[in-house]
Amino acid sequence: xxxxxxxxxxxxxxxMSEAGLLAVITAIILFALNPSGRGFSLxxxxxxxxxxxxxRAETRIxxxxxxxxxxxxxxxxxxILRRRxxxxxxxxxxxxxxxxxxxxxxxxxxxxxxxxxxxxxxxRLLVASSAIIPIFAFPAxxxxxxxxxxxxxxAFDADFLPGNPSPMMALGMVGGGGLLDGVMILSxxxxxxxxxxxxxxxxxxxxxxAHLIDQSNGSIDGIPATLPRECL
Numbered sequence: 028x029x030x031x032x033x034x035x036x037x038x039x040x041x042x043m044s045e046a047g048l049l050a051v052i053t054a055i056i057l058f059a060l061n062p063s064g065r066g067f068s069l070x071x072x073x074x075x076x077x078x079x080x081x082x083r084a085e086t087r088i089x090x091x092x093x094x095x096x097x098x099x100x101x102x103x104x105x106x107i108l109r110r111r112x113x114x115x116x117x118x119x120x121x122x123x124x125x126x127x128x129x130x131x132x133x134x135x136x137x138x139x140x141x142x143x144x145x146x147x148x149x150x151r152l153l154v155a156s157s158a159i160i161p162i163f164a165f166p167a168x169x170x171x172x173x174x175x176x177x178x179x180x181x182a183f184d185a186d187f188l189p190g191n192p193s194p195m196m197a198l199g200m201v202g203g204g205g206l207l208d209g210v211m212i213l214s215x216x217x218x219x220x221x222x223x224x225x226x227x228x229x230x231x232x233x234x235x236x237a238h239l240i241d242q243s244n245g246s247i248d249g250i251p252a253t254l255p256r257e258c259l
Contacts, residue, residue, distance in 0.1 A: 028132055029096075029125065029166040030089045042085035050078035095135045100127040107149050111222050112156045114163075129166065130155040137173055144180035144215055153218055154178070157232025161240055173239060174209035182214045198231045201239050211235055 030038070057070035083090075105127070108115045115126055133155045139146065154176050162168040182198050198217040201210075213232060221230035 028092075028129055028162070028168055028170075030092050031166070034167065035089055035093075038086055038089050042082045045085060046078040046081040049081055050074040053077055091135070092132050095131050096128045098131070100124075100131065104130075104148060104152060107152050108156065111149065111153065113222075114160050115156065125166065126159060126163065129159045129163070133158050133170075137170065137176060139176045139178065141215075142177050142179050142212075144178065146178050146215070150178060150215065150218065153222055153232060154213065157218075157221075157230070158236050160233055161237050168240075170239065172209050172242070173211060176211045176213065178213050178215050178218065180215055182217065183212075201235055201242065211239065 051074070054070040054074035057073060058066055060066070061069065108126070108130075110116075115123060118126060130152065134151060137155075137158075139151050139154050141150075158170065198214045200212050213235060217231040221232055
């Protein structure tokens with residue numbers, strides 16, 4: 028998620044290698060079709076343009092994330108994080124900046140929508156923090172399967188209808204197929220209450236993102252797909 032110097036360098040080298048290889052192949056093919064001075068010039072122009080397009084395409088995500096991270100973190104967001112997220116408030120300053128970068132990238136790439144309710148910056152920041160806290164020690168982690176987050180005004184049943192609290196009512200879920208593939212759904216009251224002093228260890232946001240991490244290898248088995256082996 029965070030493009031550190033090593034990752035940026037590796038991405039650029041790979042993009043340059045791929046762009047260069049395809050450009051050479053394209054130039055050879057075009058020149059073979061028209062082996063003349065004009066054909067050589069045309070092949071060179073086309074190959075150069077193709078290389079530039081491929082390089083920009085392969086480095087697009089890195090460049091976008093660098094742009095997002097270069098923007099000042101809104102003071103109002105920082106105040107919300109300090110006030111509502113104890114995990115963030117207890118970090119040292121360099122780590123707070125990294126947390127801010129990860130939150131900014133997440134919010135830039137993963138849309139969050141209110142369904143039947145209005146959501147504000149506090150809600151979006153709580154969702155983003157719920158995503159970042161479980162992976163904070165692994166800044167390269169990618170939520171590749173997550174497309175969007177939906178926030179509902181209440182707990183819901185199997186038909187996504189509200190009702191009286193019961194063991195059958197869901198406070199959050201991660202879709203596993205069909206129209207809900209890559210969709211996380213959270214109950215707004217539970218999301219908010221998860222970051223109160225009375226919540227204890229109950230935090231539906233972190234809970235659902237932990238499920239999403241676990242599902243990264245296609246099954247819920249307690250072992251994420253790309254978790255470093257030394258952590259097992």
